[in-house]
């Protein structure tokens with residue numbers, strides 16, 4: 001098992017090695033699926049990971065990170081500002097925290113209601129700025145997961161696309177948590193079909209909907225086989241983390 005160590009040099013070497021192994025596995029999965037390796041971006045899920053270890057990963061050539069909690073985004077921002085990187089928000093966003101988040105993230109992947117889209121739009125209006133977003137879809141139907149029901153995704157797209165401060169760049173899902181990989185893949189295929197349905201809708205803003213953010217440490221190869229353009233990986237790079245409560 002990999003465990004974080006506190007020797008800084010050893011840590012960044014370990015992170016660099018695990019990143020290289022991950023990139024090789026991602027490229028292999030893409031080739032197996034008949035896809036271009038470069039078509040799959042790696043987003044590092046950095047919840048609970050301290051800034052020094054995130055900086056090591058960014059410096060190793062992985063400048064795209066994802067955080068689940070507004071508090072972690074704000075808490076790490078000053079230290080991470082030392083190196084160019086991009087941050088996506090990948091957790092459930094409470095509307096009352098929008099103002100703290102804006103300016104610190106380049107994309108919110110978890111827009112799952114027209115109301116959240118409108119709240120973002122109003123906050124962006126005040127700041128006179130824009131934001132990329134993804135729509136979170138609950139393809140597994142598990143009650144514990146956020147995200148709009150698949151059948152409601154086209155209507156959510158229409159509502160969010162009406163917000164001119166927001167650019168919908170793709171769809172995001174957290175896959176079914178199951179060892180039944182056929183069932184996991186069915187969900188990922190559903191997300192791809194929804195994206196294709198939206199881009200085929202002829203809506204003028206649908207052309208920007210290209211990303212499929214799906215797949216994590218345990219199932220990224222399956223997600224890539226189903227068309228993932230962005231995988232979100234945490235533990236495979238940073239080791240196991242304390243359970244979030």
Ligand SMILES: *Cc1c(COP(=O)(O)O)cnc(C)c1O
Pocket residue numbers: 045047068090091174215216217218232233234235236
């Ligand atoms: C933590 C997290 C991940 C990464 O999970 P790992 O299994 O550690 O790779 C991906 N997406 C979201 C939304 C997460 O919260």
